[in-house]
Amino acid sequence: xxxxxxxxxxxxxxxxxxxLYLAACAxxxxxxxxxxxxxxxxxxxxxxxxxxxDVVTAVNFxxxxxxxxxxxxxxxxxxxxxxxxLREAYQKTERDDEEDARTPRxxxxxxxxxxxxxxxxxxxxxxxxxxxxxxxxxxPGGGFQGGVILATAPLLIYLAxxxxxxxxxxxxxxxxxxxxxxxxxxxxxxxxxxxxxxxFLTNLFPLGQTGTxxxxxxxxxxxxxxxxxxxxxxxxxxxxxxxxxxxxxxxxEKS
Amino acid sequence: xxxxxxxxxxxxxxxxxxxxxxxxxLVHLCxxxxxxxxxxxxxxxxxxxxxxxxxxxxxxxxxxxxxVDPVVQALMLTDIVVEATVLALLLSLIVxxxxxxxxxxxxxxxxxxx
Numbered sequence: 001x002x003x004x005x006x007x008x009x010x011x012x013x014x015x016x017x018x019x020l021y022l023a024a025c026a027x028x029x030x031x032x033x034x035x036x037x038x039x040x041x042x043x044x045x046x047x048x049x050x051x052x053x054d055v056v057t058a059v060n061f062x063x064x065x066x067x068x069x070x071x072x073x074x075x076x077x078x079x080x081x082x083x084x085x086l087r088e089a090y091q092k093t094e095r096d097d098e099e100d101a102r103t104p105r106x107x108x109x110x111x112x113x114x115x116x117x118x119x120x121x122x123x124x125x126x127x128x129x130x131x132x133x134x135x136x137x138x139x140p141g142g143g144f145q146g147g148v149i150l151a152t153a154p155l156l157i158y159l160a161x162x163x164x165x166x167x168x169x170x171x172x173x174x175x176x177x178x179x180x181x182x183x184x185x186x187x188x189x190x191x192x193x194x195x196x197x198x199x200f201l202t203n204l205f206p207l208g209q210t211g212t213x214x215x216x217x218x219x220x221x222x223x224x225x226x227x228x229x230x231x232x233x234x235x236x237x238x239x240x241x242x243x244x245x246x247x248x249x250x251x252x253e254k255s
Numbered sequence: 256x257x258x259x260x261x262x263x264x265x266x267x268x269x270x271x272x273x274x275x276x277x278x279x280x281l282v283h284l285c286x287x288x289x290x291x292x293x294x295x296x297x298x299x300x301x302x303x304x305x306x307x308x309x310x311x312x313x314x315x316x317x318x319x320x321x322x323v324d325p326v327v328q329a330l331m332l333t334d335i336v337v338e339a340t341v342l343a344l345l346l347s348l349i350v351x352x353x354x355x356x357x358x359x360x361x362x363x364x365x366x367x368x369x
Contacts, residue, residue, distance in 0.1 A: 003362075010276040014269055025261050036303070039311070039324040047313050055311035055325035060332060071333050078340035082347040139312060144336050211314070230336075237343050244350055 050203070051210040052137045052219060060142070061222045065201045069186055072226055076183045079233040086244040110160060118160040125153045133227035137216035143223040147230025154235055163242050172239060175232045182229025189221055260301030267294035281349045281359040285342060292338045296331055303327035 046058040060068050110118075129150035136142030158166040193202040205217035214220060267290055274287030303324035309316055311325035349359060356364050 006276055010273060014272070017269065018265075021265055028261075036305075036324040036326065039303075039322070039326050040319065042325055043311060043313065043322055044319055053313045055313065055322070056328045056332065059325055059329035064329065068333075071336060074337055075340045078344045081344045085344075085347040085351050139314075140310070142332075144332060148339070233340075241347070241350075244347075 047210065050217070050219065051207040051215040053211065054137055054139055054141070056140070057136045057142045057219065057223070058216075061136075061219050061226075062201075062203070062216075065190070065222065068222075068226075069190070072183065072186055072229060075230065075233055076179075079179070079237055082237055083240050086240045109162070115160045118156040122153050122156045125149060125156060129153065129227075129231070133223055134213055134220075136223040137219050138211065138213070143226025143228075144230055146223075147227040148234060150227065150231035151234035151238070155238060158238075158242070163246055166242065167239070170235055170239065172236075175235050175239075178228050179232035179236060182225050182227070182232055185225035185228070186222055189218060189225065257301055257304060260297055260304065264294045264298040264301065267291070267297060279360055279362070281352065281361060281364075282346070284361060285345045285349065288345070289338060289342060292334070295334055299327045299331045299334070 042059055042063060043055055045063075046052045046055045050058055050062055052058040052062070129146045129152075131146070132141035132149055133143055133146030136146070154166055154170050157169050190201040193200060193204055196202075196204055198204070201218070203218040205221070207217045208215040271287045271289075271291030271294065274290065275284055278284035278287060303326070305321055305323055308321045308323050311322040311328065313322075316322070352364055353359050358364050
């Protein structure tokens, strides 16, 4: 460390934390002494009222559905912030886009083993992502987790080839629209309840049979919207980072 | 089991904070922040833990059976999503810092320069 005072400040803080943390932990009742009343209540209600077997998803998208809108918009705004910060790179690129397309990006492409593995995993990754999004109300998973899995599919294609292929595969315009639809869709599904005179995000859809993909009513739809938003958001981010690093003036000098 | 969890959470927090304090590279600093945040996952997992209780997936168990607390697990999900996106935001800030100042060493970067 360059600054000795920084070590000292850290040591002081760590010592203080250790004392307070030990004091805090000493007062915590053991697991058996504190049954989670709210947790048990939610367990009972999720199955009886919502026909949902994954209680974590039920908490996120139904009982606390309003909070998850906030969570989704943290994601949306962060993606937007990253795009704004990386935008400077875009402006530099526009004029020499065609020239860039012709210049090879890598001297040696990825090996055949890497190509075979990544390309053969792309299909299964998409299926698995859709499966995780679609079964959020039944087993661990849902829009957030499945969306990230879906976003790795174009990344695998990038690993197998290069940025040009990545761009061709994702169709940036469509991804942008998908992100907007995903982000707005959640709120719109919530508004639907108003047409029936019910509070925001009240379930209006048939609850379906417990244990099937269509159970949970509104919950499955919200999961789809969130899955779309997360997948599209992460692809937009990947695109921005790749574009910005490929058109970095410094990396050009090197090549 | 619970004690181990609290110790691991504290250890992750402190080792991550030490990494931030001693960092010589901004990307390294961001990853240390991710380690600090990982301590909150462990802490939430320990808080929701019940001895011998199954996960809150109500397939093949009774609805009123004791399960691991689903509420803290939902919180953890939020935590992970926020971490991933905030990390992306921080990394794009680093790209900008590198472009403007030509350095990613927190000691060399003069962030207050106009």
